Amino acid sequence: MxxxxxxxxxxxxxxxxxxxxxxxxxxxxxxxxRTFSVASLREAExxxxxxxxxxxxxxxxxxxxxxxxxxxxxxxxxxxxxLMVAGTASMALAALVLFTGSPDKRGAAVKQALFPNVSLxxxxxxxxx
Numbered sequence: 001m002x003x004x005x006x007x008x009x010x011x012x013x014x015x016x017x018x019x020x021x022x023x024x025x026x027x028x029x030x031x032x033x034r035t036f037s038v039a040s041l042r043e044a045e046x047x048x049x050x051x052x053x054x055x056x057x058x059x060x061x062x063x064x065x066x067x068x069x070x071x072x073x074x075x076x077x078x079x080x081x082x083l084m085v086a087g088t089a090s091m092a093l094a095a096l097v098l099f100t101g102s103p104d105k106r107g108a109a110v111k112q113a114l115f116p117n118v119s120l121x122x123x124x125x126x127x128x129x
Contacts, residue, residue, distance in 0.1 A: 009087070012088055024052045027052070064087030084123065
């Protein structure tokens with residue numbers, strides 16, 4: 001169960017690193033704008049600083065989950081699992097905020113929540129069994 005949880009934490013971490021790249025460096029690219037429902041280049045330019053900052057939040061969450069996995073496999077299980085939980089729980093809660101606060105982005109919120117929630121559920125199963 002722990003290994004499976006780590007796999008999903010890695011997937012969640014990599015997804016958040018991808019989101020970082022899109023928000024921080026590709027925000028005005030037409031494909032990125034479509035992905036994030038940005039209606040115009042003017043809107044993208046107006047929100048560029050916010051997206052850049054938000055991208056780094058996503059990077060830090062991704063790095064936290066990925067670092068946790070590395071530490072689990074390096075034998076630092078308690079510290080690694082703690083980082084995995086902190087990273088994936090923050091991702092899951094951020095997805096919940098997106099789901100409840102932006103009804104038009106509920107599909108994205110569900111996708112964003114999938115990997116961290118599976119990781120957390122597998123960790124819970126590992127802890128119980």
